[in-house]
Amino acid sequence: MNDPEIKRRGLMLVLSSPSGAGKTTLSRLLLADDPNITMSVSATTRKPRPGEEEGVDYYFLSTEDFGLKVNRGEFLEHAKVFDNYYGTPRGPVEEALSDGRDVLFDIDWQGTQQLMESAEDDLVRVFILPPSGQELEMRLKKRAQDPPEVVASRMAKASDEISHYTDYDYIIVNEDVDMSLARLKSILTAERLKRKRQVGLSNFVRGLQQAL
Ligand SMILES: Nc1nc2c(ncn2[C@@H]2O[C@H](COP(=O)(O)OP(=O)(O)O)[C@@H](O)[C@H]2O)c(=O)[nH]1
Numbered sequence: 001m002n003d004p005e006i007k008r009r010g011l012m013l014v015l016s017s018p019s020g021a022g023k024t025t026l027s028r029l030l031l032a033d034d035p036n037i038t039m040s041v042s043a044t045t046r047k048p049r050p051g052e053e054e055g056v057d058y059y060f061l062s063t064e065d066f067g068l069k070v071n072r073g074e075f076l077e078h079a080k081v082f083d084n085y086y087g088t089p090r091g092p093v094e095e096a097l098s099d100g101r102d103v104l105f106d107i108d109w110q111g112t113q114q115l116m117e118s119a120e121d122d123l124v125r126v127f128i129l130p131p132s133g134q135e136l137e138m139r140l141k142k143r144a145q146d147p148p149e150v151v152a153s154r155m156a157k158a159s160d161e162i163s164h165y166t167d168y169d170y171i172i173v174n175e176d177v178d179m180s181l182a183r184l185k186s187i188l189t190a191e192r193l194k195r196k197r198q199v200g201l202s203n204f205v206r207g208l209q210q211a212l
C-alpha cells in the first residue's frame, strides 16, 4: 500500500491472452484481492454466456446500438474480435484515473494498440500465455459454456493472438493460478511505485526536506 500522503495517478492495467488462457479468472481474483483497482466493463455485441450479467461482465448491445455509440465517440477503443464488436466505455475509465484509482482491462491486442496511441504513459500491458496448446484446449472445453464450433474457432485463432505477445511489457505463463496471481500483484505493486505515477512526491519530499 502506498503512503496515503502521496497523491498518485491511476494506471491502466491491460490483460490480454488467447481465449481460455485465464484472463477472466485472474481478473476476478485480482479485483477481489485489491480494493484500489476497478474493472472496466466493456460493451459487446456477443450474446451473454450462461451466468453472465448485464453491466457486470459486459454491457450487451445490439450491433445498431454499438454503432451509434462508436459514432458518438463513447468508446476509448473498440475492435472486432471473433465476429463480434467489443468496446471500452470512455466515461468510467476517465473518472477512475483522475480519482487516483487503477483500472483493469480485459481487451485484445487491437484495443491495446489503440490505448497505446491515446494513453501510453498510463498503460501497463500484461500478456497471459497458456502452459501448452493442449492445456489451452482443455481449458476451453472445460469452461463448457461455448458450443464445440466456437471452441474450435478460438483454438484456430490462438496462434495468431499469441503472435502479439511482443507488444506487451510483461508475460505471465499461467500454469498455477496462485503463482500467476502473485506475479500479477507484483507487477501492479512495482508499477504503482514508479516515480512518474506518484504525482504528489514533490510535495512530500519538500515536506521531508523542511523537517530536516
Ligand atoms: N478491443 C477490445 N477487446 C475486448 C473488449 N472486451 C473484451 N475484449 C476481447 O474480446 C475477446 C473475446 O472476449 P470474450 O467474448 O469475453 O471471450 P473470452 O476471452 O473467451 O472470455 C477477448 O480477447 C477479450 O479480451 C474491449 O472492450 N475491447
Ligand SMILES: Nc1ncnc2c1ncn2[C@@H]1O[C@H](COP(=O)(O)OP(=O)(O)O)[C@@H](O)[C@H]1O
Pocket: 017, 018, 019, 020, 021, 022, 023, 024, 025, 026, 139, 140, 142, 143, 174, 175, 176, 177
Ligand atoms: N491456471 C489455471 N489452471 C487450470 N485452469 C485454469 C487456470 N486458469 C484458468 N483456468 C480455467 O480455464 C478456463 C478458461 O479460463 P478463463 O479465465 O475463462 O479464460 P479467458 O478469460 O482468458 O478466456 C476456466 O474454466 C478457468 O477456470
